[in-house]
Amino acid sequence: MRNYYLLPFDFTRVAHHEVLVNEYGDMLVLPQGSVERIVDHRLEYDDVYKDLVANFFISESRVPANLGIYASRLREKKRFLDDFTALHIFVVTLQCNQNCIYCQASSRSEQSAQCTMTFDTMEHAVRLMFRSPAPVLTMEFQGGEPSLHPALIRFGIETAERINETERRELRFVLCTNCVHLTDEMLDICRQHRVMISTSLDGPAFLHNANRGKVDSYERVVAGIERARRVLGADMVAALQTTSVQALDYPAAIVDEYVRLGFRSLFLRALNPYGLASNGQDWAHYTERFIEFYKAAFEHILYLNRQGTPFVEEFAAIVLRKMLTPFSTGFVDLQSPAGIVTSVLVYNYDGYVYASDESRMLAEVGDFTFRLGSVHDRYEDIVYSPKVQHLAQLWANEALAGCSDCALRNFCGADPVRNYSTQRDPYGHRPSSLLCRKNKAIIEYLISLLVERREEVLPIFKRWLQ
Template sequence: MRIVTVRMDAMSENVMRLRSENIHQVVVGGRAYLLVVPHTALFQLDDVSSAVLDYVKRHGAVRREQIFRDLASAHGLEALQDVLGELASLGVIDTGQQNGHAADALPLGDRGTLTTLVLNVSNRCNMGCHYCYGGGFQDLQSGQKMSWPVAKRSVDFLLQRSGSHRKVTLVFFGGEPLLNFELIKRIVPYARNQAAERGLLVDFTITTNGTGLTGEVIDFLKRHRFGVTVSLDGPKEIHDRRRVFKNGRGTYEVILPRIRALLNEYRDRPIGARVTLTRGVTAVGEIFAHLIDLGFAEVGFSPVTSGPSQSYTLTEAELEHIFAEFQELAEQFLEKALNDEYLGFSNVSQIITDFARGTSKTLPCGAGLGLLDVDHNGDIYLCHRFAGTPGVAPLGNVGNGGPHFVRIRTFLNAAQTTRQTACHQCWIRRMCAGGCYHEALSRYGDPFHPNLHYCDLLRQWMETGLRIYLEIMQKNPDFISKYLEPRRVDYETL
């Protein structure tokens, strides 16, 4: 982090005010910490820093001479000058001068480069999950699959747009992507060969419902070191409540032996489970324990808070219950971490990773910032959730010159401006950035609208994640570099 020195003589001529929207203070283990929000930077506060912050907070608007007069005898003039200069440079104190920190402005720059492309290789699905956001996905017989020409153009498009990046990722998605396994078998070697000619590495990930995990498929995934996520909602009685075949029959007994085979035979990369929490499905602890017992390395939960059908949207009481269970799992994560063990609870490990990396964003995800989606026709969307959404036009087509990057830039600028205005007082704004565009479109009819319906719960959850991160840093700091820094976050929002 770059700290810009502020001229103290200039500071003396201006009134100083605390920029409370730019800080969040916590005490963990008897130690005081300051989170500088725009940077997602954490500092342990010493006595001088704490005294200055408390003084400015109490008085509202002060001059430098007042602080020196009242605090110099206890803390020393030079120490006070250093602290004031650093707080000003971080944007914590407003001196009326240029502080070396531009409030929340991050230039979007050239967004024509890509690192990740999601391929909807199959619009077909052999299941009929009640809550599927892609309710328009067709059945096994009538749905559409991506063709080889579209797939080839998509791979070429990604590689041509890789810019200075040395590694790109292809995500196979659907529908159920393994219903077009023959195409995947053609795409992977083609992408590898074309990437190698450009001096690039290409990574592959897939999200599957598990029904197509045959021996041949598992061997292929192993051979090409796929990142694999399986959509699975827990034990049989919970899973079969929503995840069923077209005829209403539960899918658990069909996929269980296939998942076991995957977990037993493929150990080169951690296999993750993705759980969708809907109305009436809130037993987080029970679901997590079952999936970890099966052998999944990571389990991530996606609560449904909006959608076309309110019958699957979680109630406010259910959301509170879910976050309470999240808190319990987070405490288990902490206990394990302090014993130098890793518990694969993705929802908390991602927060801790973000604090460790200093993740600071003004937009909620990578959609349009390096990630795009291509549907079976070659049409391009911001992400997989927008593909097929009524009223959402594609951004272009891979066979027709690719996306209109001016439109993408316009969208991102509008999102950034709207959400910064609405969220500018929130201390988690640089980690949340207003939430999912598609969720906002579903709930508010506006993709730029911040997802305000769970703000309080999310702030509480981030507070928990921050506390756990700081406790780990106090008591077992090597855990972060050992378990979290090497961790590669795949396309976890799928």
């Protein structure tokens, strides 16, 4: 037996195997009892030993020979930090023309006053955005229903493009709209400035309309999607699904609806605990049911792929990219350090800057914990504020109790805002966290597929990640 040294790794048990994960998320699936043999220095000189050395789980010298390569791998996985804030969300208005039962943004009726951004706020927000060093800046317009204010959106985009004549960044624009009221003016702006449409569709008509509290919402949304595709091109329109309690019973029907409407992917999204009040008991029950819903929908998606219909589940694709590839992923809800500030800032209609989309939703119920400053403040006073410095101590799951020794840490993220809103403590308590419960269950499910059905699922996953 050879002398070797242990390098940092974690492990968990999935599908009667031990799944070892190293510091940058490379996974090794071994028979039960392997970790004990590794730790007790009882390894034979065989292919498992060679796998462990080659992939930096153990080392033949006290300091691994190619430590620079170890560092390169880790650096690449954290590359999303290099550019700093790339996603800039502009909450144009809280006014909305729908009445969704799960509204997370505390939207108000179309006639409501005092809940729309001023042109002055928009201009200052755009100027703040350019203080971020990111070479690619995404302006995402949200609401409420932002398309109710096309002139304000046009002003925001044109202000950004004017400043960009000297800044020379790559600018991207996204309009989050329910597609119910896409006027010629709005579509004209989108075509002129290559604005992507991100819309919301919950599945078949009966489900979508029930969630929207309207009878004709589905038809209008589908007509809006078709119109947007015609004017902007099919690849410029994406849709998000939100799983209401009623939706939990229709996993396959929701997937089929997306396929029928010509979408090639779907993000299976759980409700989040903002907007509508609910007690903890309900959330625990909902979370368990959502996990089952997710697996059922995912099985159906795998079935479609086997039948020759390429169709991607986006949440899994993000996790799988972390698990199976050496590349960095930029998804703000599943990052460590967390996406707040480092990857996303929110400029709210009220003239204030918030740490994330969910932070401004808290503000609507009177909690300003994650309000970082005003659009009139200096950039440095916002992103280096004492509030952000405090958050920075809680936003890396490498340093959070309950996360730091979790084998799934690399595939997950930290979310102080969610911790605060659900547990009244931004540090969070993992054993009772339903976000932790949900993420772990889904990530373990994906690993179990890779362990038990590798030949079937790996080619599908590889296609998703291309």
